[in-house]
Amino acid sequence: MPTTFHLHISGQVQGVGFRPFVWRLARAYCLYGWVNNTTDGVHILFNAESPDAFQQAILREAPALARITDIRCEALPFQEFPDFQIKNSASDAPPNLLVTPDFALCADCRRELHDPTNRRHGYSFTTCTNCGPRYSILTDLPYDRERTTMAPFRQCPDCRTEFDDPEDRRYFSQTNSCPACGIRLECRDSSGNIWDNPLENALTRLRAGQILAVKGIGGYLLLCDATSARAIQILRQRKHRPTKPFALLYPNILMLADDTRLCPEAQAQLESPVAPIALLEVRDNPASGICVSDIAPGLGHIGAMLPYAPLLEILVQKFGGPLVATSGNPGGSPIIFRDTDALADLAAIADAFLLHNREIAIPQDDSVVRLSAKHAQRMVVRRSRGLAPSAPALPRSAEGGILALGASMKSTFAWQHRSNTYLSQYLGDLESFDTQQNFEHTLRHFLTLFREQPGKLLVDKHPEYFSTQLGYRLAEEWAVPVVAVQHHRAHFAAVLAENDLLETAEPVLGVIWDGTGYGDDGQIWGGEFFRLQGGQLDRVGRLAYFDLLAGDKMPHEPRLSALSLAGKWGAGRNMLENKFSPAEWSLYRRMLDKGGLLQCSSMGRVFDGVAALLGLADKVSYEGEAAMLLEAAAFRYFRQNGLKSIPLEMEITWESEVFPVGELVAHVHNCFLKTRSVEYAAAFFHSQLIALIGAAAHRYQCSKIACSGGVWQNALLVDLALEGLRPEFDLFFHREISPNDEGVSYGQLAHVSAV
């Protein structure tokens, strides 16, 4: 006599073809029962002598895009079933599941797209259970067509047949559509005229060097010919973006491999279902003729991606070469995703629009990943389409839910709900009103999916952050407690959590280096050494404080960091005079001499200062520009001379747990004066930092070192650390979470989970 068993499977199991997979498997095992999709995961009832074989097969053969976090089995009183069925979703319980990210076009769909005999030949919105949008079209949970922006599109009889056929790749595919019943393209010019043959028209415009706004998966993209310096410069002028690099969309991996040094690991990232932008070292004379100096001035690398949506696939294939593909937003604003906003706000930038009639529910930028050149260490620079809203699970589950509001410059929020951890997509810099509105809107929409109010809020200690103030406002609205977590503690907790180190018994050194974070003492931190020991996260050492000169201006003007740091070694100051007008010079000198300025220990500002001293950047137009130019200069040196740290000529000394960073900068400057090589001095600076980390690990008696903070987006620094500090030390970096401030919200959750 068989028993009826109930399997409850949690995790990322919706929108990944899980129900059809279970159905086929049950048939193969000759089981009777049903499978169902609900707000807390997938439920299966079936009759068998033992549940083990079926359960093992589910774990072993689950669809590639699924992520099972939990599987539970219980025996029930025997029930009779006529066959094995897929039941309709029930959505009564509050959701408890992982929300599925968007997936890039799969190989089967790509093949059909280019097959003239296929009924979806050239159809820009083809999908199947293995690919297509999920999170970006989600209006409610559980994931079913009527709770996505596919709801207005009714399947035609052919699509319906596929949808109902268990043997078909589109069985139960909620995004299923075709040219007969699906989404329609439209091409308009910036005066509002609608053109026939939208695709052909859009292509004609791209070929003529015009700028095209295209409605993609997570929002509007701006495209133009990447081999036309003129088109790129026009885009820069209209977008008010003088130097910040643009990403490129390549037709295929072969053309990309001709233009860049593409390692197998980077290729795997590009071709994965995430299909992010990857930052790749560009070759000296890229074969496709892209204008590197206009696309990424001074950097030596480009951001490139492959077409992840069928519409982009068709466009770039027909165009036949790389296209600039950058988020459609006027400088500093969130990515535009509504048609009305696009037609209004992008009209001054784009010459034409390629749009369609499926709404985007949740806007997202393209994700950006980077791999270090030598050790292929992966880092996520921007976490968005394809990655959000998933996150590595945290050890403790939170009854009632904990909401973390993150930082400010690279804002995200994180949500711990029962045993599930979510990290929102990148939501931009919260200094503009638009971004603030978008942050709150996205947050509220996300929480409505879970039908549960948070029981606790976490914010940064910085009293001026919009996210902090929003946290206190929401806490009042919901009458729940707020806990403030120090910025760099959150960074440290994030990298510990990601590497499963939160509960380790051995001490771990945290090298937490970034641009700005509000410290416990009210000063601006950013060059910190922490230690984890016995569940405590303590700040054990730091860079010597230097003056925070001209406040918010300082990150935009690396020359100010140089001047402030030079104050610590007297003689250096006067050499900087020619970087300022006489009026500026006397003003800043006076401010420094008068004293009483806020102090900072920011490693980001040290990178800025060194870049200015080496003549790489006095003023910058985007965050991190000076540090990127400094890294690029050092990279050129190591590319020629091999990746080997340059030995120190000075001893690393500490003055009661404070490292005199001004002396280090003076040393780099002397090295520059002696050699007159920017590349050598930049490489020397990077080498000194590795020696500093080694010295700190000895001083604080840690054999494990974990690194976090925006400075760790520097792939060269990561490679040098791996090269120079192993095997004496174990090194830990972020792989899934961004090292920059996008990871702070996740770190706030991790910190609460740890202490």
Ligand SMILES: [Zn+2]
């Ligand atoms: Zn597909």
Ligand SMILES: [Zn+2]
């Ligand atoms: Zn159809």
